[in-house]
Amino acid sequence: MESVSEQQFSEWAARLSRSDEKALDELFDKTFEVYVKFAWRFTKDKSSAVDIVQNSFIKLWQIRADLDPSQSLKTYIYRMVKNNALNYLRDNRQHSLQVDELQLADPDAGISEPSEENPLAEHLKKWVEDLPKRQQQVFELSRYDGLTHEEIAGVLQIAPRTVNNHMVAALNTLKDNYENYRQRRKNIA
Amino acid sequence: MNKKNNISEILSYWLKKIDPKDRSAVKKLWDEAEDIDETDELTITKEDKASALAHIKNELNLTQVDETQTEDRDATIFTLNWRWVATAATILLAAGISYLFIPIREVAPYGQQKTVYLSDDTRVLLNSGSSVSYNRLYGVINRSTTLEGEAFFEVQSGEVPFTVETFNAEIHVLGTKFNVRSWGTEPGSETTVTLTEGKLAFQSLTAPGSAIILNPGEQSSLSLNQSVPTEPDNTSLENTLSWMENRFMFENRPLYQIIPELERRFNISIDVRADRIMNDSLTIYYSNQVKAEEIIKDICLSQGVTYRAMNNGFVIENR
Numbered sequence: 155m156e157s158v159s160e161q162q163f164s165e166w167a168a169r170l171s172r173s174d175e176k177a178l179d180e181l182f183d184k185t186f187e188v189y190v191k192f193a194w195r196f197t198k199d200k201s202s203a204v205d206i207v208q209n210s211f212i213k214l215w216q217i218r219a220d221l222d223p224s225q226s227l228k229t230y231i232y233r234m235v236k237n238n239a240l241n242y243l244r245d246n247r248q249h250s251l252q253v254d255e256l257q258l259a260d261p262d263a264g265i266s267e268p269s270e271e272n273p274l275a276e277h278l279k280k281w282v283e284d285l286p287k288r289q290q291q292v293f294e295l296s297r298y299d300g301l302t303h304e305e306i307a308g309v310l311q312i313a314p315r316t317v318n319n320h321m322v323a324a325l326n327t328l329k330d331n332y333e334n335y336r337q338r339r340k341n342i343a
Numbered sequence: 344m345n346k347k348n349n350i351s352e353i354l355s356y357w358l359k360k361i362d363p364k365d366r367s368a369v370k371k372l373w374d375e376a377e378d379i380d381e382t383d384e385l386t387i388t389k390e391d392k393a394s395a396l397a398h399i400k401n402e403l404n405l406t407q408v409d410e411t412q413t414e415d416r417d418a419t420i421f422t423l424n425w426r427w428v429a430t431a432a433t434i435l436l437a438a439g440i441s442y443l444f445i446p447i448r449e450v451a452p453y454g455q456q457k458t459v460y461l462s463d464d465t466r467v468l469l470n471s472g473s474s475v476s477y478n479r480l481y482g483v484i485n486r487s488t489t490l491e492g493e494a495f496f497e498v499q500s501g502e503v504p505f506t507v508e509t510f511n512a513e514i515h516v517l518g519t520k521f522n523v524r525s526w527g528t529e530p531g532s533e534t535t536v537t538l539t540e541g542k543l544a545f546q547s548l549t550a551p552g553s554a555i556i557l558n559p560g561e562q563s564s565l566s567l568n569q570s571v572p573t574e575p576d577n578t579s580l581e582n583t584l585s586w587m588e589n590r591f592m593f594e595n596r597p598l599y600q601i602i603p604e605l606e607r608r609f610n611i612s613i614d615v616r617a618d619r620i621m622n623d624s625l626t627i628y629y630s631n632q633v634k635a636e637e638i639i640k641d642i643c644l645s646q647g648v649t650y651r652a653m654n655n656g657f658v659i660e661n662r
Contacts (some may be wrong), residue, residue: 215405322360328366329361
């Protein structure tokens with residue numbers, strides 16, 4: 155996955171607002187995967203993630219004339235995808251609840267033992283999942299999507315300072331977990 | 344700027360905000376995290392991408408630029424013969440005809456109403472959460488529509504009969520005004536037709552031939568287990584049409600119909616955890632200024648239950 159510069163996004167935004175279909179093609183080609191992965195983190199399901207991103211692109215084209223050139227197109231699309239994903243989760247709450255109940259009924263389901271290959275990575279995965287929701291989102295957007303704190307603020311619609319607070323809290327929690335884990339390993343050895 | 348640089352730039356930004364003695368541990372975790380992104384298991388193939396793009400283009404009525412096809416055409420353009428032309432024409436014709444029968448669907452989202460004008464100036468006002476579908480030949484060889492939910496139709500006079508199909512019924516008219524309420528998803532679901540002007544025929548989908556004729560001011564219903572609609576009955580037009588002015592007038596209506604209507608009209612979710620009340624019927628009137636909470640409060644008061652607000656809606660439960 156290659157990263158796309160902010161200049162490239164603003165160029166696309168300008169061309170989109172002039173109804174340049176080629177710009178839509180290029181934007182789609184370069185960013186589709188990234189946004190599907192982002193949507194997947196909410197839905198945990200490929201086909202709904204693809205649908206969500208598809209619909210965001212459709213919406214983007216429909217409102218192309220109203221795009222604000224001073225706003226980052228990159229974070230704007232992230233925000234659309236996020237909102238669509240949350241709507242999807244809301245509308246399918248019934249369904250996912252049932253899935254949760256099924257998993258609850260079977261105590262062994264959904265719990266994976268840390269693998270021998272890379273125990274630290276497996277633990278880390280669990281620690282990230284256990285973070286408060288907002289901290290987890292900030293961590294993932296930063297670490298996996300490579301967004302700056304300002305871009306994350308734009309996506310989650312919170313102040314950049316709040317992003318910093320969430321991220322520092324997340325990193326400190328993860329670090330504490332890591333140090334406990336190392337201590338335990340030492341004691342065993 | 345590639346992603347690796349970007350990520351290490353971001354890390355250095357965060358490290359500055361971390362206590363110096365903890366930085367090496369955070370750096371280690373940051374590097375380790377590279378391996379745990381679960382989305383790496385998610386593979387998006389070329390085909391996924393192509394079909395998503397095709398869907399987007401189709402939805403927006405944009406032309407798809409398919410480079411491989413352009414090349415093929417350049418290579419074969421001088422070897423065209425009439426057999427291929429005929430085959431292509433047949434395929435195009437078939438594609439064109441099936442395109443004509445792909446229905447167009449208009450939806451009023453929850454919390455909103457929507458007015459749809461069809462090609463003959465027939466007006467359809469959709470209640471919240473309702474949809475009407477018709478094909479591209481509407482007004483040419485048919486005037487067929489399909490309704491899910493509730494709508495008020497003002498049908499322009501014309502020689503081609505206008506029809507509304509619901510999950511269980513069919514309505515035939517020439518030029519009239521009428522309301523159809525048909526929530527196939529509700530318990531005890533039925534289609535109710537109320538005529539304000541003109542004349543119409545109302546019959547079951549499964550047993551046509553036993554149509555009921557309605558005159559202005561009359562109402563008739565057809566439930567799922569009936570094959571003949573009820574005898575026409577004079578009804579309060581004001582009550583039936585109150586939704587069009589955003590008012591709430593329910594006369595002796597069961598809560599299992601009222602609750603979903605409130606959900607659609609206010610775009611909220613109402614979780615009833617006191618099932619026993621759902622079969623009770625209520626008569627309530629509200630102006631268009633009413634808030635959802637006010638109605639819910641009154642319902643709870645009358646039923647001896649209680650409610651609380653939650654994210655995006657309300658929970659109704661026993662005291």
